Amino acid sequence: xxxxxxxxxxxxxxxxxxxxxxxxxxxxxxxxxxxxxxxxxxxxxxxxxxxxxxxxxxxxxxxxxxxxxxxxxxxxxxxxxxxxxxxxxxxxxxxxxxxxxxxxxxxxxxxxxxxxxxxxxxxxxxxxxxxxxxxxxxxxxxxxxxxxxxxxxxxxxxxxxxxxxxxxxxxxxxxxxxxxxxxxxxxxxxxxxxxxxxxxxxxxxxxxxxxxxxxxxxxxxxxxxxxxxxxxxxxxxxxxxxxxxxxxxxxxxxxxxxxxxxxxxxxxxxxxxxxxxxxxxxxxxxxxxxxxxxxxxxxxxxxxxxxxxxxxxxxxxxxxxxxxxxxxxxxxxxxxxxxxxxxxxxxxxxxxxxxxxxxxxxxxxxxxxxxxxxxxxxxxxxxxxxxxxxxxxxxxxxxxxxxxxxxxxxxxxxxxxxxxxxxxxxxxxxxxxxxxxxxxxxxxxxxxxxxxx
Amino acid sequence: xxxxxxxxxxxxxxxxxxxxxxxxxxxxxxxxxxxxxxxxxxxxxxxxxxxxxxxxxxxxxxxxxxxxxxxxxxxxxxxxxxxxxxxxxxxxxxxxxxxxxxxxxxxxxxxxxxxxxxxxxxxxxxxxxxxxxxxxxxxxxxxxxxxxxxxxxxxxxxxxxxxxxxxxxxxxxxxxxxxxxxxxxxxxxxxxxxxxxxxxxxxxxxxxxxxxxxxxxxxxxxxxxxxxxxxxxxxxxxxxxxxxxxxxxxxxxxxxxxxxxxxxxxxxxxxxxxxxxxxxxxxxxxxxxxxxxxxxxxxxxxxxxxxxxxxxxxxxxxxxxxxxxx
Numbered sequence: 001x002x003x004x005x006x007x008x009x010x011x012x013x014x015x016x017x018x019x020x021x022x023x024x025x026x027x028x029x030x031x032x033x034x035x036x037x038x039x040x041x042x043x044x045x046x047x048x049x050x051x052x053x054x055x056x057x058x059x060x061x062x063x064x065x066x067x068x069x070x071x072x073x074x075x076x077x078x079x080x081x082x083x084x085x086x087x088x089x090x091x092x093x094x095x096x097x098x099x100x101x102x103x104x105x106x107x108x109x110x111x112x113x114x115x116x117x118x119x120x121x122x123x124x125x126x127x128x129x130x131x132x133x134x135x136x137x138x139x140x141x142x143x144x145x146x147x148x149x150x151x152x153x154x155x156x157x158x159x160x161x162x163x164x165x166x167x168x169x170x171x172x173x174x175x176x177x178x179x180x181x182x183x184x185x186x187x188x189x190x191x192x193x194x195x196x197x198x199x200x201x202x203x204x205x206x207x208x209x210x211x212x213x214x215x216x217x218x219x220x221x222x223x224x225x226x227x228x229x230x231x232x233x234x235x236x237x238x239x240x241x242x243x244x245x246x247x248x249x250x251x252x253x254x255x256x257x258x259x260x261x262x263x264x265x266x267x268x269x270x271x272x273x274x275x276x277x278x279x280x281x282x283x284x285x286x287x288x289x290x291x292x293x294x295x296x297x298x299x300x301x302x303x304x305x306x307x308x309x310x311x312x313x314x315x316x317x318x319x320x321x322x323x324x325x326x327x328x329x330x331x332x333x334x335x336x337x338x339x340x341x342x343x344x345x346x347x348x349x350x351x352x353x354x355x356x357x358x359x360x361x362x363x364x365x366x367x368x369x370x371x372x373x374x375x376x377x378x379x380x381x382x383x384x385x386x387x388x389x390x391x392x393x394x395x396x397x398x399x400x401x402x403x404x405x406x407x408x409x410x411x412x413x414x415x416x417x418x419x420x421x422x423x424x425x426x427x428x429x430x431x432x433x434x435x436x437x438x439x440x441x442x443x444x445x446x447x448x449x450x451x452x453x
Numbered sequence: 454x455x456x457x458x459x460x461x462x463x464x465x466x467x468x469x470x471x472x473x474x475x476x477x478x479x480x481x482x483x484x485x486x487x488x489x490x491x492x493x494x495x496x497x498x499x500x501x502x503x504x505x506x507x508x509x510x511x512x513x514x515x516x517x518x519x520x521x522x523x524x525x526x527x528x529x530x531x532x533x534x535x536x537x538x539x540x541x542x543x544x545x546x547x548x549x550x551x552x553x554x555x556x557x558x559x560x561x562x563x564x565x566x567x568x569x570x571x572x573x574x575x576x577x578x579x580x581x582x583x584x585x586x587x588x589x590x591x592x593x594x595x596x597x598x599x600x601x602x603x604x605x606x607x608x609x610x611x612x613x614x615x616x617x618x619x620x621x622x623x624x625x626x627x628x629x630x631x632x633x634x635x636x637x638x639x640x641x642x643x644x645x646x647x648x649x650x651x652x653x654x655x656x657x658x659x660x661x662x663x664x665x666x667x668x669x670x671x672x673x674x675x676x677x678x679x680x681x682x683x684x685x686x687x688x689x690x691x692x693x694x695x696x697x698x699x700x701x702x703x704x705x706x707x708x709x710x711x712x713x714x715x716x717x718x719x720x721x722x723x724x725x726x727x728x729x730x731x732x733x734x735x736x737x738x739x740x741x742x743x744x745x746x747x748x749x750x751x752x753x754x755x756x757x758x759x760x761x762x763x764x765x766x767x768x769x770x771x772x773x774x775x776x777x778x779x
Contacts, residue, residue, distance in 0.1 A: 092521075
């Protein structure tokens with residue numbers, strides 16, 4: 001009897017051992033990450049990253065150092081290209097880690113081209129709380145995180161004070177809460193000479209920032225689970241009607257766009273320096289462009305506010321993901337952890353601040369998806385550098401990060417985006433009414449989700 | 454006469470095959486085939502192979518998962534072809550493509566012929582002008598796409614500036630949907646160098662004595678052009694008509710660069726510029742609907758075949774081949 005029990009106990013122990021082995025084997029792919037303390041060796045193949053600026057390159061150096069001298073980092077510089085990545089998938093020769101727009105992560109995740117980072121996060125003890133929730137939601141598909149986010153590129157209003165003064169507009173009226181006042185300010189600030197636009201009053205930046213205008217109502221263009229598009233909702237139609245009216249005030253999209261295309265956007269004679277625009281919503285990086293090229297511009301940074309007056313901002317940016325079939329997922333996990341770490345951001349922020357100080361130029365901050373890094377950069381590194389307009393803008397941008405949202409991740413993210421861009425273009429071109437055009441976009445988005453879910 | 458007629462009759466299939474195989478007894482046949490072998494290999498591997506594959510994919514759900522081998526490729530029947538009928542953008546893209554082709558092909562042919570006729574009459578500096586007119590043909594299409602936006606900008610573009618000198622207010626070429634396609638047509642005329650060279654060669658080959666005879670019969674220049682020049686160069690005209698039509702129906706690079714690529718500065722992705730191949734590319738490589746994109750490719754292939762067949766049928770009445778009987 002005792003022998004039988006002994007036999008059963010042995011059987012149970014063997015089964016448990018087998019179960020444990022199987023469980024560890026199941027997590028084996030990303031579990032290569034677990035040997036944190038052991039010396040690392042091998043080659044990490046990166047795709048889609050660089051050539052970058054000092055912030056990108058500085059973090060890449062930081063991450064390379066963190067992997068140790070035994071690891072060779074192979075980074076053929078160049079942006080992420082879907083066609084090239086498909087060829088890599090087809091040849092079963094994928095890179096270990098890819099850098100791409102977060103808007104595309106959902107599409108690849110839904111098609112199983114990326115691995116969920118669950119094991120990576122566990123084995124490397126990556127604290128997800130450090131990342132901004134909205135940025136993280138943008139790379140979370142069906143409850144699993146598929147990428148680690150980098151920048152947030154929050155949007156604020158840039159008001160050209162000189163133009164406002166010339167037009168006799170009270171800067172307080174240049175805001176987005178009260179659309180009637182905003183439209184009146186737009187009409188006052190814009191300038192048309194000989195039938196041609198020579199100054200834009202307020203550029204609503206559609207189609208790019210359309211989700212932000214819909215969020216004004218508290219609505220989204222797609223449901224939280226990413227499976228139900230809401231492109232023709234009452235809020236979306238109203239947002240398009242209003243933003244279109246701001247452009248119509250300039251005599252129509254033709255005149256508006258043709259003039260905007262002439263701007264020296266990245267140069268010394270940019271649209272602010274030349275007073276070619278009154279105000280517009282813009283991503284955070286543009287303050288850096290102005291600080292570098294036209295530090296004397298008289299601007300005010302303001303929140304983009306919703307209908308209740310509360311600040312809102314729209315997050316967009318890139319992230320790091322591991323393709324399914326990567327040969328070195330462990331190294332990839334360590335790399336993306338290092339690239340998005342507080343220490344990496346602090347290192348490059350300090351270097352940039354010191355460089356700017358030496359050059360006598362403004363440091364306009366770094367705005368990352370790592371909330372802890374943002375706080376430390378602001379508290380430990382940032383110092384006002386004397387140009388009030390930029391120093392105040394930094395304060396606004398730091399605060400704006402708290403109010404960020406992102407378009408919910410969807411398996412047909414790219415097609416939904418294209419559907420609303422096309423719809424807005426049809427309206428701008430005068431081919432369809434906002435309602436009819438967004439109805440068509442909704443049909444296209446529904447069909448796209450049906451194909452991709 | 455009868456025996457001659459007998460000797461030129463087409464041999465039966467078995468007889469023909471036997472004759473074809475009998476040629477391989479000669480060394481030069483092997484040499485000739487060895488020379489064309491690289492092309493045959495290239496055609497099979499790079500053209501025929503992908504065509505057959507795309508026909509297969511057009512009947513499947515081929516996409517990212519199937520490319521990567523994560524999921525099996527499933528047969529979906531005619532689903533992708535049915536989707537062609539319901540997709541509003543397919544109709545838009547086909548309309549745009551035909552509009553562009555119908556305007557651009559005659560414009561290119563007429564201008565190329567005009568230039569070729571001028572060059573044919575030039576005695577001095579002919580080589581220089583021939584090179585000068587051909588140069589735009591070697592401009593990369595991507596550069597042409599970018600140039601289009603610069604030249605045709607409604608506010609500061611050179612085209613509108615020049616029109617302004619004559620008191621003509623130019624339209625907003627790159628943002629007004631009514632003018633986007635005409636601007637693309639005008640821009641396409643930039644690359645008529647190749648067509649012009651073909652016409653120039655054809656014009657040089659027209660026997661002088663035909664003009665002399667026509668002149669002796671009292672034919673004025675227009676009559677000489679209509680009754681001598683055009684018939685004599687009609688094979689060249691027909692050839693370019695076919696080639697330009699096919700190229701027009703497959704227009705992609707310039708349009709994609711100007712309006713759909715990263716950093717495009719025209720109206721972003723306007724429906725008015727959505728050509729069939731552009732939409733096909735987007736479906737395949739931006740939205741990963743490879744099966745649907747393959748069905749689109751086959752639709753375009755069938756359309757091109759029908760248009761070309763129609764052109765061949767019609768050409769019998771207009772194209773004159775020297776040495777033909779009758």
